[in-house]
Amino acid sequence: MRAARRDADCEAIRAPRLYACVRFPPGGDDLRGGSATAGGAHMATRGGRAAPAVLMAARRATETDRELLDRFTAGDDAAFAALVARHTGMVLGVGRRVLPTVQDAEDACQATFLILAQKAGTVKWQASVANWLYGTARRIAARANRAARRRVRREARPAPPDVPSALDQMTGREAFAALDAELDRLPPIYREPLVLCHLEGLARDEAAARLGVPPATLKSRLDRGRKRLADALGKRGIGLGAGLLAVAATSPAGASPPRLTESVLAAVRGSPPDAVAALAREVAVTSWKLRGLLAVAAAAAGLGLALAAGTNPDPQKQTDKAEKSATKADAPPAKAGERTVRGTVLGVDGKPVAGAKIFRPALKGPRLTSPSDIVMTEVARTDAAGQFHATLTDKSPYDYLIAQAPGAGIDWVESPAGEVTLRLVPDVPIRGRVITTEGKPAPGVSVTAVGVYVPLNEKLDDYLTGWKASLHEAMSSPTKRVYVPPTAITGAATTDADGRFTLSGLGGERIVHLVVEGGGTARQNPMVITRSGFDPKPYNDVLLRKEHQDLRELNHFRGLNGPDPTLVAERGKTIEGTVLDAATGKPVAGAAVSTPTGFGDALAAVTGADGKYKLVGVAKRPKGYGVHVQMPGGGGYMSSSGTAADTDGFAPVALDIKLARGVVVTGRVIDKQTGKGVRAGVRLAPLPGNAFFGKGPGSDSYRSDKTMRSTDKDGKFRLTTIPGQSLLMVQVFGDETFNGAHLNPYRGAEPDPAHKELFRYDPDDDTWMVTAAGGSVEFLGTEHAVRVVDLKETGETDVEVTVDRGRTGRIEVQDADGKPLTGAFVAGVTASWPITYKLPESSATIYALSPDKPRTIAVYHPAKNLGAVATIRGDEKEPVVVKLAAAGTVTGRFVDADGVALAGAEVTVNARQRVFSELYRFAVKERPQTVTDAKGGFTLPAVVPGMAFYLQIRKGEQYFGGKPKLGPVTLKPGETNAFGDRTLEVLR
CATH class of the missing domain: 2.60.40.1120 (Carboxypeptidase-like, regulatory domain)
Structure with missing residues (x-):
């Protein structure tokens, strides 16, 4: 097929492939990126060499919070002291904005760090813990404030602040309560830069190093965070916007009293004051991603209404009420095999929804045969502040959380972890x-x-x-x-x-x-x-x-x-029959029987003890019927298929199918970088010369069944097949995202080095191919690893397959003037489809790279009509700068073989390389379609400079080509290529 296509006119449309749509339960390990360190540090020296203590201090100054916590759990108390010094000011400031006395605020500060120390070795921390500390400090301060109010009532006297702060001198304590509430509502990606730069007083470069992101990224997040915060506060009637942050930073990093730091460390070493220990015991914080705490959400909602009405409510009453809700929503510690997910449900108006139900799907029985086999279990319900927590096990094969409330459309999240936000949408019944x-x-x-x-x-x-x-x-x-x-x-x-x-x-x-x-x-x-x-x-x-x-x-x-x-x-038909053991003729119970019925769908049944099945509701097919049978989990039997001719009218179709036993292949798919198993799809293709192919029932099932079987969460698999030489293919599911879209970070499959002679390369698609038994061709465009295996005739064959993430690199997209540019489409972000993404920022990570195989990437910005082509290897020390230039234009006029103007024909770019065709497929959606006018003329804009392409011309179902061919053409920046008058002929 590929050879024929190469010999055909390259201007013809490249026929899209049909891939079987096979869905597997998502999963995979939660793999997070590494960290970055700041630049050099000033160090005192002794005799020309830095003193060891000073060297250690300098190193800690550039280490991430996560690295400091790792050292602390390994026994390095000084690492925790460095971490306390970083964040005590911010944590104390949170308490001072809520609590009536300095002592209360200091107790809350100590309790916050005490909990951090207790959880240091039990949580997968991010590079910075500022988000976690801020949220935990808010929660502890709210509880401490409640206790302080009770104490005041008991003592029957007021408890004024020890030292008037900037906060207490204002008449707008409510404004600061609203500020903290809206900070809590921000997504962590925007809240943390604000906390670090405004509440902790770090410079932008320092904050960027702390978070492990480029300064440009940090600046972008800061700007967006400030805007969101200002908008949110503006809706509350607080016009100061993000300027409140400057006043709120009453205790920036490094400004806290030294005695407080010593008190914190003493508490961590095992000598906390009773009040501090009590606060730490009361607050059960199980997530390192706390956002939108229940107490804050409820208090913020009350404050927003009161401020908008011009009143001056008691913020503590709001906090007391919210704390009751928070107590109900606190999740118990997760047991082994469980995980706790917290979240918020927002309505169509963007406000929290009370009473929304949270569901998780599960199977009624051991396998799926119809939609009714799936049940929805309610695992949580939102409280008055729209908050919920759900304790989940890893047993469900369908890892979704689905939110539902009357009058709105559902929302869901796949593979939920940590903190999630679900947004209901307007419904259209x-x-x-x-x-x-x-x-x-x-x-x-x-x-x-x-x-x-x-x-x-x-x-x-x-x-x-x-x-x-x-x-x-x-x-x-x-x-x-x-x-x-x-x-x-x-x-x-x-x-x-x-x-x-x-x-x-x-x-x-x-x-x-x-x-x-x-x-x-x-x-x-x-x-x-x-x-x-x-x-x-x-x-x-x-x-x-x-x-x-x-x-x-x-x-x-x-x-x-x-x-x-x-x-x-249409009226339906029935297919019925018996599944039998090929060797003994006895019925096989528990076999899964199916026949395709439509787009990604099938009718399915399971054989009973007598081996019988019945498929009801099959559309009449004059060309005949096909039925597929397999044993779940292998069962020692190979899958098999059968066909039957149509019957008169709607009489039932009878079809018995035999199953034969095969050999077992076990193994595991392992991530090369982490050494952990990964979820993947696995399948086998018998290779030419396999003497067992086509010899007996099920031995040629490869012809009709090319479905991948899923590994478990540890990457383990078990397949039943024929002996002999076969190609084992692995496709990692991948559950990572890029700007909200699915991304697979693994390199594509490379030939098995021990059997290179079996593989051939298609340069058009940058894809390896293998001919399988029966003449079928396997295109390895979606696989991440392949291995040739010789399967034993008896017993089991065990295989271990490694998948490789390769290297990552960075690009920086700039406009024609060399300024950072956001909103560009980039093709080649990773090796596995989809490879094209829209960048939310000017910089981006490029995945699955190999220095010995440089990758071409193509970039286009629709709004500015700029584009460029670049190359990245993955071993660059600095980001690859992709400077965009003006896109090119193609003009011309087409007539048919009779000299008549070819009017109303679509003119598009047909790029040979996948990275270019994928970019153009996305970019063309952003611009009007090019169609020839009444005289056959056209102007095709938006052609990325440096991209080799042909012109593709279609009118209705007919495609046209020219002699000489309409390409390949490569344009320079801003170039207009005039094809002139060309005579075209019908290709097909």
Whole structure:
């Protein structure tokens, strides 16, 4: 296929590949990046050499908080003293803004550090603990304030501050309470720079080094944090905005009394005052990412209302009320195999939602055969401040938390950890009707939502534009998905006597995947766009194109629907039979039997003790039926498939299938850098010359079953297959993100060095290929490791496979004047699809690099029409600067073979290298489509300089090419390439 394509006119469209969509439970270890250190330090010297104590102090001055805590847990008390010196001022300042006396504030400060010391060796800390200390200090101060008020009431006398502070001299103590509340509400990525730079008084470069980020990144986060804070305070009627921070910094880093530092260290060494010990015992803080504490959220809500009304409320009453809620929401310490997730649920108005339910999916039994096998367990409910905590085990194969509240659309998070925020969205109910092929109502039909997808960047218009440009790519572009039936929460539906149904709570501006079955109908899988008034016709017309025939036929895909669909239900058929042991002829119980029914969907059943199965609701297929059988977990049997011809009318189809025993392959997928197992998909392809291929039932199942099997969370797998030489392929799932989109940080697969002769390289796609048994070709574009294995005829073969993250590098994107530029698209961010991302900042990390194989990256900024091509290796000591230049333009005029102007033809870039084609696929969505005018003329802008490309011309279903060919062309910055008048001929 590839050879044929190379011999064809390169101007023809590159036919998109079809990949089987196989979904696995997400997972993987929580791997965090390293830290950075600041520049040199001034050191006293003795005899030309630095004194050891001074050297140690200088080193601690550049170490991250995490490194200091690591040293402390290893027995270095001086490391903890250095950490206390860094943060005592900020922690004390938090207490002084809340508590009535200096002594109370100092007790709260000691208690905060006492808890830090107790948790030092039990938490995976970030580079800086300022966020954690700030949140913990806020919580302790609130509790201490409550105790102080009780003490005042007991003593029947006021307790004024010992020394008037800037805070106490103001009439706006409420303003500072609101300031701290809004700081707590900020995402940690913005709050921590504000805490370090404003409350601790660090310079920007110092704060950047402390957090392990470039100064430019720190500046960007500071600016955004200040703006968010000012906006939030402005809504409360506090016009000072971020300027309050300057006044709030009553005790910057290094300004706390030396006696307090000694008191803190004494408390940590085991001699805390009773009041300090009591505070530390009362506050159970189990997360190092505390954000939006319950007490703060409730107090902030009350203060906001009161200040807006021009009143002067007692902030402590708000704190007392919030503390009651906080006590209820405190999670008990997690047991082995458990983790605690805290979070906030926000409504469609952005305000906390009380009483929202938090669900987690689970399987009723050992395996999934239908959507009804998945149940939703309520694991938490939000309190009055919209806060919740949930204790989760690692046993569920579906690692989601889903938030639901009446009248709104759900939100969810995948692989939740630490602190999360769930935002409910406005709902657009799906109100549809199911009719028969005769146009009559179809009552008693079940309608279930089995998946909800959020478009890339949460912009449905981008998704729909991409649908028209590249249907296959659009269908795989949503980045946030929930693959379990949310109607288990929101409610499924069954059509009434008139065939009507309603589904609510799935959310607007989304793509909803439905399963419609039952009532004697054939199972179908419509996709619904939940946008009011959505007209699907312009998008479904794309399906009529010749290149999408495979999608229509193989997946029975009928296109998109609006939120008020009329679905035509065909009459269903039944496939039934028995699964038998190939050697003994005895029935096989517990086998999973399935047949595909549509886009990413299948009817499934499990054989009983008699080996029998029945698949009900299969669409009539004149070309015949295929059924696949496998034993969950291998079971010693190889998977097998069977086919059967269609029967007259709707008579049942009978199909018995034999299963044969095979050999077992066990192993583990290991991260080279960490030595830990990783979640991945694993599969085997028998290689040419394997004498066992095609010899007996199931021995050639590779022809029809190329599904990957999932490893467990430790990377372990177990497969059953034929003996002989096979190619083991591994695809790591990866659960990391880049600007909110999925990112896989692993290098692509390289040939097995012991069998290089089996591999060939495709330079167009930068992909290795292997020919498998039966002449099938494996393109290793999505795999992260491969290994040729010789499997024994008896016993088990154990294989260990290593996946490599490679190196990382940094780029800095600049405009034509050399100034940092945000908002550019970069293709080549990592080695595995997707490789293109939009940068929220001017700098970015590039993943999975290898110095011996430099990577080409392509950058384009749609708003400014600037682009560039660059190379990065991963061993550079400084970020690679990518200076953008004006994009190029192509002009010309096309006529057909008869000399008639080719009007209304789409003209696009067809780049040969994957990095260029991927960049253009994203960039073109940001600009209007180029179409030839009535005279056949066109102007194609936005061509990235340095990018080699051809022109692709299409009108309807016809593609055109020229002689000589329309490329390859590479433009210089700002260059206009005039093709002139060209005569084109139909390619296909």
